[in-house]
Amino acid sequence: MIGFIKDLFKKETVFCASLLLAVLSAFAIRPDRLYFTYPDYRTISLLFCLMLVVSGFKSLGIFEFLGGYLLKRAGGLKTLSVFLVLLCFFSSMVITNDVTLITFVPFTMLIFKMIDREDRLLKLTVLEAIAANLGSMATPIGNPQNLYLFSISDLSMGEFFLAVLPYAGISLLLLLGALFIDRDEPISAKAAINAGVSAALGEQGSVSRLAAYLFLLLLCLLVVFRVLSYLPVLICVILITFFVNRSLFKSVDYFLLLTFLCFFIFIGNLKRIPELNSLLMTLVGGHELSSGILASQIISNVPAAILLSGFTDNIKVLITAVNLGGLGTLIASLASLIAFKFYAAEYPQRKGSFLKSFTLWNLGFLLILTAAASIII
Numbered sequence: 001m002i003g004f005i006k007d008l009f010k011k012e013t014v015f016c017a018s019l020l021l022a023v024l025s026a027f028a029i030r031p032d033r034l035y036f037t038y039p040d041y042r043t044i045s046l047l048f049c050l051m052l053v054v055s056g057f058k059s060l061g062i063f064e065f066l067g068g069y070l071l072k073r074a075g076g077l078k079t080l081s082v083f084l085v086l087l088c089f090f091s092s093m094v095i096t097n098d099v100t101l102i103t104f105v106p107f108t109m110l111i112f113k114m115i116d117r118e119d120r121l122l123k124l125t126v127l128e129a130i131a132a133n134l135g136s137m138a139t140p141i142g143n144p145q146n147l148y149l150f151s152i153s154d155l156s157m158g159e160f161f162l163a164v165l166p167y168a169g170i171s172l173l174l175l176l177g178a179l180f181i182d183r184d185e186p187i188s189a190k191a192a193i194n195a196g197v198s199a200a201l202g203e204q205g206s207v208s209r210l211a212a213y214l215f216l217l218l219l220c221l222l223v224v225f226r227v228l229s230y231l232p233v234l235i236c237v238i239l240i241t242f243f244v245n246r247s248l249f250k251s252v253d254y255f256l257l258l259t260f261l262c263f264f265i266f267i268g269n270l271k272r273i274p275e276l277n278s279l280l281m282t283l284v285g286g287h288e289l290s291s292g293i294l295a296s297q298i299i300s301n302v303p304a305a306i307l308l309s310g311f312t313d314n315i316k317v318l319i320t321a322v323n324l325g326g327l328g329t330l331i332a333s334l335a336s337l338i339a340f341k342f343y344a345a346e347y348p349q350r351k352g353s354f355l356k357s358f359t360l361w362n363l364g365f366l367l368i369l370t371a372a373a374s375i376i377i
Contacts, residue, residue, distance in 0.1 A: 012255045014259055014299075014300060014302075014303060014334065015255045015256075015258055015259045015262070017299070017303075018258075018259045018262035018263050018266065018303065019258075019262050021262065021263070021266040022262040022263070022265040022266045022269075025265065025266045025269035025270065026265070026269065028269060028273060029269040029272050029273070034268070034272075035265065035268065037268070038264045038265055038267070038268030039260070039261055039264040039265075040148065040151060040152055040260075040264065041230070042151050042223070042230045043147055043148045043151045043152070043260065044257055044260055044261065045230045045231070045233075045234045046141075046147055046151065046220060046223055046224065046230060047144060047147060047256070047257060047260070048234070048237075048252060048257060049216070049219075049220050049223075049233065049234060049237040050096070050141060050147075050220055051251070051252045051253060052216070052237055052241050052248050052249070052251075052252060053213055053216045053217050053220060053237070054095045054096065054099050055248045055251040055252070056209065056212070056213040056216070056241070056244070056245060056248055057095070057210075057213055058099070058103060058251075059209075059245060059248065060206055060209060060210055060213075062210075075186075075187075076184045076185055076186050076187060077117060077120060077182070077184060077185045077186075077187060078179065078180065078182055078183075078184035078185075079184070080111070080187060081120065081124055081127075081179050081182065082176070082179050082180075084104065084108050084111075084124065084128065085124070085127050085128055085131045085175055085179060086131070086175075087104060088100050088101070088104050088128045088131040088132045088135065089131040089132070089134070089135035089171075089172065089175065090135060091103075091104070091132075091135075092131070092132040092133075092135040092136035092142055092143075093135055093136060093138050093139040093141075093142045094139070094141065094142075096136060096141070096142060096143055096144075097132040097133050097135070097136040097142065097143050097326075097333070097335040098143075098253075098334070098335045098338060100132040100135075100136070100335075101128065101129060101132050101335055101338040101339050101342075102338055104128060105125060105128060105129075105338070105339050105342045105343070106342055108121070108124060108125065108128065109121060109125075109342065109343075109346055112124070115187050117185075120182075121343070121347075122343075122350065122353060122354060122357055123182075123357060123361075125339055125342075125343050125354070126339070126354070126357050126358045126361050126362075127175060127178060127179065127361065128339060129333075129335065129336045129338075129339035129340075129358070130171075130175065130327065130361060130362065130365055131171075131175055132335055132339075133323075133326040133327065133333045133335055133336065134167070134168060134171035134172075134175075134323075134326075134327075134365070135168065135171070135172075136323075136335075137164045137167065137168055137171075137319075137323035137326075138161075138164055138165060138168040140157075140160060140224050141220070141221070141224055143301075143302075143323075143326075143335070144256065144260075144302045144305075145301050145302050145304075145305035145306075145319075145322045145323070146164075146319065146323070147224070148260070148302075148305055148306060148309070149305055149309060149315050149318060149319050149322075150224070150319070151224075152309060152315070153315040153316075155315060155316060157225065159316060160316075160319070162316075163316045163317070163319050163320050164319060164320065164323065166372070166376055167320065167323070167324065167369055167372065167373065170368070170369060170372055171365070171369065174365055174368060178361070209244055209245065212240055212244045213244075215240075216236070216237050216240060216241070219233045219236060219237065220233065220237070259302075259303070260302075260306065263303055263306040263307065264306065266307075267306060267307055267309075267310040268310075270310065271310055271311075277311070280310075280311040281311045281312075283311075284308050284311040284312045285311065285312055285314075288308070288312050288314050288317040288318045288321050289317055289320065289321045289370075289373055289374070289377060290321075291308060291321070292304060292305075292308055292317075292318050292320075292321025292322045292324075292325050293321050293322075293324055293325040293328075293366075293370065294325075295307065295308060295322075295325070296321075296322055296325025296326060296328070296332045296333075297325065297328045297329045297331075297332050298329075298331075299331075300326075300331050300332060300333060300334050301322040301323065301325045301326045301332060301333055302322075302334065304322050304325060305318065305322040308321075308322075317377055320373055320377065321373075324366060324369050324370060324373060327362045327363075327365050327366035327369070328359075328362050328363060328366050329359070329362075330355065330358060330359075332362075336358070336362075340354060340355075340358070
């Protein structure tokens with residue numbers, strides 16, 4: 001039992017921390033009927049639905065197919081690197097930063113092994129993590145914090161885009177600048193690049209499954225844009241997924257959903273303690289940018305978004321803050337941990353080099369974007 005708890009804490013640290021906070025807060029505010037009003041069920045349902053849909057696309061090899069298609073047009077190492085980083089940047093806007101890195105970091109490592117240029121992987125993996133985090137800020141469904149904050153706010157799509165697109169644009173220019181300073185070299189063994197790309201698209205019934213997942217994605221987007229109610233869409237997604245590919249239910253990150261639920265309980269209880277509620281309102285109100293960035297460095301940006309949203313009405317600035325806050329420390333965005341785990345598993349002797357490079361690049365991006373935010377906001 002102790003071994004199980006240790007393993008769980010190691011693999012799901014944020015969930016365990018959120019559970020502990022929820023339990024401790026329950027001693028101050030005993031469980032009652034108001035607990036059922038704490039969670040944002042719309043956000044949790046949307047996250048669940050989007051995880052299923054994205055897993056469906058991944059099961060068909062869509063992302064590998066797209067990567068292979070783009071890589072055919074790579075003329076050299078620099079172009080190849082740009083393609084891969086831009087693939088992470090733009091894919092994350094739709095399939096989330098986590099799924100983007102899970103999909104394309106191993107793909108990148110495979111390609112660079114094939115062309116015998118593993119010396120380029122360290123910087124490229126770091127830039128892919130940055131690209132996924134910053135690209136995901138550009139849409140309401142790009143990452144969990146955007147989905148949650150947009151869901152609880154009354155922001156229009158125009159207001160949301162005004163809050164994030166300037167930084168996404170600056171981020172894109174910074175990423176291109178970081179890539180173009182590298183020396184270009186021809187690619188050897190180019191013909192081998194597409195080896196291993198999934199052939200699932202050619203399997204029988206794949207077209208009908210693709211159509212089903214596209215339909216479900218459309219329904220999810222209509223919920224995001226407040227055209228449809230979340231409950232009928234949730235039921236529809238569950239039923240269609242059950243009949244099309246029920247194994248996708250195993251791919252859902254249930255710990256992330258439970259983490260959201262625990263933080264909702266913790267924050268709901270904090271708001272019912274008058275002294276703490278007043279203190280946090282004072283600390284966060286008017287300081288959303290700095291508090292969002294700093295909190296993200298310690299507890300990561302998704303919990304920071306949930307926590308701080310309970311004590312400010314300025315959701316527009318908070319969206320900017322927690323997205324920029326995903327830069328910096330390795331735990332500032334849990335998606336970054338995915339890139340680190342893949343790299344560390346393949347090159348355990350280079351963990352220190354990765355952390356050094358990751359921190360330097362992230363802090364550089366964070367300083368520039370924070371300076372831009374202080375001017376724009």
